[in-house]
Amino acid sequence: xxxxxxxxxxxxxxxxxxxxxxxxxxxxxxxxxxxxxxxxxxxxxxxxxxxxxxxxxxxxxxxxxxxxxxxxxxxxxxxxxxxxxxxxxxxxxxxxxxxxxxxxxxxxxxxxxxxxxxxxxxxxxxxxxxxxxxxxxxxxxxxxxxxxxxxxxxxxxxxxxxxxxxxxxxxxxxxxxxxxxxxxxxxxxxxxxxxxxxxxxxxxxxxxxxxxxxxxxxxxxxxxxxxxxxxxxxxxxxxxxxxxxxxxxxxxxxxxxxxxxxxxxxxxxxxxxxxxx
Amino acid sequence: xxxxxxxxxxxxxxxxxxxxxxxxxxxxxxxxxxxxxxxxxxxxxxxxxxxxxxxxxxxxxxxxxxxxxxxxxxxxxxxxxxxxxxxxxxxxxxxxxxxxxxxxxxxxxxxxxxxxxxxxxxxxxxxxxxxxxxxxxxxxxxxxxxxxxxxxxxxxxxxxxxxxxxxxxxxxxxxxxxxxxxxxxxxxxxxxxxxxxxxxxxxxxxxxxxxxxxxxxxxxxxxxxxxxxxxxxxxxxxxxxxxxxxxxxxxxxxxxxxxxxxxxxxxxxxxxxxxxxxxxxxxxxxxxxxxxxxxxxxxxxxxxxxxxxxxxxxxxxxxxxxxxxxxxxxxxxxxxxxxxxxxxxxxxxxxxxxxxxxxxxxxxxxxxxxxxxxxxxxxxxxxxxxxxxxxxxxxxxxxxxxxxxxxxxxxxxxxxxxxxxxxxxxxxxxxxxxxxxxxxx
Numbered sequence: 098x099x100x101x102x103x104x105x106x107x108x109x110x111x112x113x114x115x116x117x118x119x120x121x122x123x124x125x126x127x128x129x130x131x132x133x134x135x136x137x138x139x140x141x142x143x144x145x146x147x148x149x150x151x152x153x154x155x156x157x158x159x160x161x162x163x164x165x166x167x168x169x170x171x172x173x174x175x176x177x178x179x180x181x182x183x184x185x186x187x188x189x190x191x192x193x194x195x196x197x198x199x200x201x202x203x204x205x206x207x208x209x210x211x212x213x214x215x216x217x218x219x220x221x222x223x224x225x226x227x228x229x230x231x232x233x234x235x236x237x238x239x240x241x242x243x244x245x246x247x248x249x250x251x252x253x254x255x256x257x258x259x260x261x262x263x264x265x266x267x268x269x270x271x272x273x274x275x276x277x278x279x280x281x282x283x284x285x286x287x288x289x290x291x292x293x294x295x296x297x298x299x300x301x302x303x304x305x306x307x308x309x310x311x312x313x314x315x316x317x318x319x320x321x322x323x324x325x326x327x328x329x330x331x332x333x334x335x336x337x338x339x340x341x342x343x344x345x346x347x348x349x350x351x352x353x354x355x356x357x358x359x360x361x362x363x364x365x366x367x368x369x370x371x372x373x374x
Numbered sequence: 375x376x377x378x379x380x381x382x383x384x385x386x387x388x389x390x391x392x393x394x395x396x397x398x399x400x401x402x403x404x405x406x407x408x409x410x411x412x413x414x415x416x417x418x419x420x421x422x423x424x425x426x427x428x429x430x431x432x433x434x435x436x437x438x439x440x441x442x443x444x445x446x447x448x449x450x451x452x453x454x455x456x457x458x459x460x461x462x463x464x465x466x467x468x469x470x471x472x473x474x475x476x477x478x479x480x481x482x483x484x485x486x487x488x489x490x491x492x493x494x495x496x497x498x499x500x501x502x503x504x505x506x507x508x509x510x511x512x513x514x515x516x517x518x519x520x521x522x523x524x525x526x527x528x529x530x531x532x533x534x535x536x537x538x539x540x541x542x543x544x545x546x547x548x549x550x551x552x553x554x555x556x557x558x559x560x561x562x563x564x565x566x567x568x569x570x571x572x573x574x575x576x577x578x579x580x581x582x583x584x585x586x587x588x589x590x591x592x593x594x595x596x597x598x599x600x601x602x603x604x605x606x607x608x609x610x611x612x613x614x615x616x617x618x619x620x621x622x623x624x625x626x627x628x629x630x631x632x633x634x635x636x637x638x639x640x641x642x643x644x645x646x647x648x649x650x651x652x653x654x655x656x657x658x659x660x661x662x663x664x665x666x667x668x669x670x671x672x673x674x675x676x677x678x679x680x681x682x683x684x685x686x687x688x689x690x691x692x693x694x695x696x697x698x699x700x701x702x703x704x705x706x707x708x709x710x711x712x713x714x715x716x717x718x719x720x721x722x723x724x725x726x727x728x729x730x731x732x733x734x735x736x737x738x739x740x741x742x743x744x745x746x747x748x749x750x751x752x753x754x755x756x757x758x759x760x761x762x763x764x765x766x767x768x769x770x771x772x773x774x775x776x777x778x779x780x781x782x783x784x785x786x787x788x789x790x791x792x793x794x795x796x797x798x799x800x801x802x803x804x805x806x807x808x809x810x811x812x813x814x815x
Contacts, residue, residue, distance in 0.1 A: 150687065181689030188687050196680035198810030199673075200795045200803075206670075207677040210690050213670035220698075223669040224662070230669075234797075242799065254799040259809035277688055 102163060103128040103313045104149070104281055109158035111144050111337075118144040120337040121158070126281070126330070128165075131307055131314045133324045135348075136334035137357060142317045143191060145334070146285055149315070150188045151177035162186065164280055182211050187279035189270045191286050191317075197259025201250055201269055204258050205241035208276035213237055244272040248302065264295040268302065275306065281313050282306065288320040296320055300327050325349065333357065398445040405441035409434050480747050487653060491646040501645045505652055505717065507757045509710055512656040514737040514749040516706030519663055521735065522744035523672065524699035525679025525812060527584045530571070530591025531734050534564040534704040536598060536726035538711025543611040543721050544604065553617035557712050564708025565701040567594075572700035576693055591731050598723045610722025617716045619647060648717050655713060659706045660746055666702070668796045675699050676744075676796075680811045740781060742788025743812065751789055 104126040111119040119141045126132040134142050147153040149160055149172060160172040162184050170184045180186050196204050206213070216233030217223030223230040245251045248268035253261060258269060267287055274282055287303075288296045300323050306312050307327075318324045324331065324345070331348040333341040335357040341348055348354055414434040420426040487508075494500040513535065520528045541560040545551045551559075575586045598605045605611065616624065622631045624644040632639035666672040674695045677685050685692055715721050737756055741748030759777070763770035785791060791807030 152683075152686075178686045178689050178691050181687055182691075190684070190687070194681050194684040194687070196677050196684065198680055198793055198805055199676060200798065200805070202797055202799055203673060203676075203795055206797055207673050207685075207690070208688050210670050210674050210677075210688060217669055217671075220666070220669055220671045224665055238797065238799075251799075255795065255801055255803050257803075257805040257809045273688070 101127055102161075104132075104315065105161045105163075106145070106149070107159045107161070109145065109148060109160060110156050111141070111148055111153060112156040118337050119148070119155075122334070122337070122339055123158075124332045124339060124342060126313055126315055128163075128313050129307060129311045130329040131303065131316060131327050133316045133318060133328040133331045134334065135318065135321075135324055135331060136340075140334040141337040142334055143285060144337075146188065146283055146315075146317060148173070149180075150186055150283055151175055151180040162281065181277060181279075185278070185280040186283060187274035187277045187281070188283040189267075189274050189285055189287060191289065193263075193266045193270055195258040195266055195270055195273070197257065199258060200255050201245060201258050201261065202238070202241055202254045204269060204273050205244060205276045206237055208273045209237045209240065211277075240276060244276055247305070248272045249298075264291050267291065267295075268299070271302065271306075275310070275312070279312060281315060283315045285317050286319060287316070288318055288323045291320075293322075296323050299323065303327055394446055394449040397449060398442050401445040402438050402442040406434070406438050409437045413437060483747075483750065491649050495642065495646070498642065498645065501642070501649060503758065503761055505645070505649050507754055508649070508652045508656050509714060509717075510734065510737060510753040510757050511750050512652065512659050512710045512713075513707060513734045514741065514753050515656065515659045515663060515746060516703050516710065517734050517738050518703075518741075518744065518746070518749050519666075519675070519706070520699050520703035521738050522749075523663075523667065523679065524675040524696065526696065526699060527580065528587045528700075528703070529584045529728075529731055529735065530587035530589070530594075531703070531707055532726045532728070532730040533571070533591040533594035534568060534707030535711040535714065535730065536594050536723075537564045537567050537704075538708030539715040539721050539726070540598060540605060540611070540711075541708065542712035543614045543715045546615045546716075547611060547613065550615075552621070553615070553712070553716050554620070557709060560712035561705040561708040564711065565705040568700040568702075568704025568707075569697050571704075572697040576696055588728065588731075591726075591728060595723050595726050598726070605723075608723060610720060610724075611715075612720045614715050614719050614721065616644065616719065617648070617651060648713075652713055652717075655709050659709070662702075662706075663746065671695070671698060673796060736778070740778070740788055742785075742790035742792075742807070744793055744810070745788065745790035748788050748790030 102125040106125070107123050109119055109122045110117070122141075122145060124132075124134075134145060136142055144153065148155045151172065155173050158173070162170045162172055164170070164185070172180055172184055172186070175184060181188075196207060199207070213230075213233060214220075217230045218227065242251065242254070245254050248271065250261070250265055250269055250272070253265065258266065261269060267290070271282075271284065271287060274284075284303075288299055291299060303314060303316070304327055307314055316324070316328065328345055331342065331345055332339060333348055333351070333354050340353045340357055341351045343351075414430055415427055416430055417425060417427040487504075490504050491501060494504070513531070516534075517528065517531045520526050520531070538560040541563045542553065542556040545556045545559065546553070571587065571590050575583050578586055599608055601607070618624065619631050622634065623629070624631050624647055626639045627633070630639065632643060667676070674685065674690050675698075677688075677690065678692060678695055678699075682692055685695070714725070718725075733756070737752045738749055740756065741750070741752030760770065760774065763773055766773070781789070787807035787810075792804040793807070793810045794804055795802050
């Protein structure tokens with residue numbers, strides 16, 4: 098594997114009984130770049146995500162993650178929580194999964210669980226109130242505050258996450274994923290249900306994450322205005338297979354892509370073509 | 375979510391008396407149909423085995439009238455108080471009064487509890503009752519870690535109580551070890567059994583988890599009954615040593631505490647001592663729990679209750695998180711069990727039936743899952759209330775059931791339903807119980 102790839106998916110196959118959701122899919126994501134995974138509904142995008150983040154065990158193929166220090170991790174061999182903990186892959190969900198009964202700040206503190214757990218000496222040091230834990234907790238609160246500021250939710254820090262508006266919840270989920278300090282951030286339809294202004298703000302946030310944190314982003318998205326604006330590389334899927342890949346410009350003009358979208362849903366095809374013009 | 379109750383109150387307000395009458399009539403009709411069969415016709419086997427029956431229409435009429443009147447009263451109360459989720463209907467003066475009460479209730483209760491042996495020194499019955507209540511407060515706080523924080527429904531909590539009790543009883547009677555050495559051992563053993571229970575149920579959720587934990591509680595009890603050579607079977611373990619005051623026995627002997635202090639011996643000394651022991655143990659449970667909630671492990675427990683999938687996506691090892699919740703809860707149950715054994719001086723499997731598990735779970739649910747003060751209040755109300763109505767014999771279960779139903783109607787999330795955040799930037803705001811999940815496994 099060349100060092101130009103942070104994530105390399107090789108002949109990934111996922112079968113559910115007799116149904117093949119993903120068929121021999123291969124693609125790569127470059128470090129510090131935004132890679133988008135697009136395709137009509139039911140193309141298998143979320144299945145690919147669930148394989149990368151360990152929620153599904155792939156039926157075949159390999160998924161390799163390369164860290165900055167050159168360490169290569171085989172994601173298909175790790176459990177879901179180890180992928181987040183050791184491989185530093187963070188994700189958000191298509192249907193938002195915050196901790197609704199906890200405050201926005203608490204949500205971001207839970208995201209820093211593993212670092213805080215070590216600092217609290219696996220609870221014992223924390224229980225006796227050791228200063229080493231107190232400073233670690235203060236740092237964690239600072240990081241959380243920083244991210245609340247970034248997603249423009251600082252004034253809602255002490256409100257229950259379940260009480261936040263839909264768009265705010267989407268941004269909080271991204272902030273929560275970023276609080277794990279990931280190498281790869283996987284976003285499953287982050288712009289779903291957002292209005293045009295919120296989508297624009299989201300694009301800005303994702304670009305700033307790429308530019309300032311240097312985090313690589315893998316993105317599933319239906320909102321073509323977001324995809325075309327921020328993606329460095331696009332992989333198009335249909336019926337579990339890759340049908341095209343390349344820069345936004347290349348993908349936009351690809352007849353196969355247009356056909357796939359036309360065949361699937363007329364509106365989406367028009368959206369693809371319009372956002373290109 | 376809250377929109378629906380809002381609308382119904384609004385509707386019932388505008389509809390007014392006609393709506394209430396209609397609703398009450400329907401209730402009365404249902405009652406008439408039910409009671410005319412259940413109460414109206416009384417059947418019995420006659421002297422020759424033939425079926426005899428007679429009618430009791432007077433009683434049916436009385437019952438239907440009670441239902442009719444009762445539903446009118448309930449509807450009126452509902453309009454005044456408002457159903458759950460409409461806190462905004464409560465006038466601000468009442469709310470500020472409540473929050474004032476809330477702020478000073480816990481310290482006031484604590485001070486009162488410390489003074490109980492002083493105030494009621496001559497009333498052995500009250501002291502015994504206070505010890506019993508505190509035992510259940512401690513059990514409730516212990517189970518609260520598992521059910522309230524981690525959201526794992528545990529119906530076999532009494533198993534750990536039993537493990538703690540038998541650990542102390544057997545170690546003390548067989549090896550003569552003192553209470554203060556056995557106490558941590560009993561807690562450790564119970565925690566060990568908690569982990570042992572935790573392993574097979576890791577993948578289970580909700581109802582299935584409840585069934586397996588229920589079975590686990592029964593298994594422990596059956597093992598105790600049948601392992602006669604070790605546990606004495608149904609005969610139990612008797613003459614369990616009483617706790618000493620750091621090596622000084624609390625008895626009438628020459629080297630007893632009373633003799634050493636040069637005061638007259640009284641059996642009440644030991645009761646007061648036991649009272650403070652269980653108070654200390656309960657407060658330790660409370661302190662540790664409050665502390666743990668603010669540590670990453672406690673936040674992970676609550677996050678697990680809220681959304682297990684999201685926890686795993688954040689790199690939290692849900693296996694160890696669940697096991698530590700089981701172990702911590704079980705440890706406190708074990709401490710309480712050891713105390714129970716030393717206080718009673720005699721234990722048998724009869725003390726560790728499912729009814730105990732159900733009672734402790736009821737305390738946690740009634741108190742408001744996750745709320746320390748709520749659990750303490752619920753234990754006081756349930757155990758104390760139970761004793762209060764002892765004179766009424768037949769009716770106390772009835773009153774008790776009624777009270778439970780009423781509380782679940784008006785405060786379905788327990789006495790103290792809201793959740794206090796564990797960390798805040800500017801201001802700690804209580805989180806409405808509507809948002810807090812109950813956990814599903």
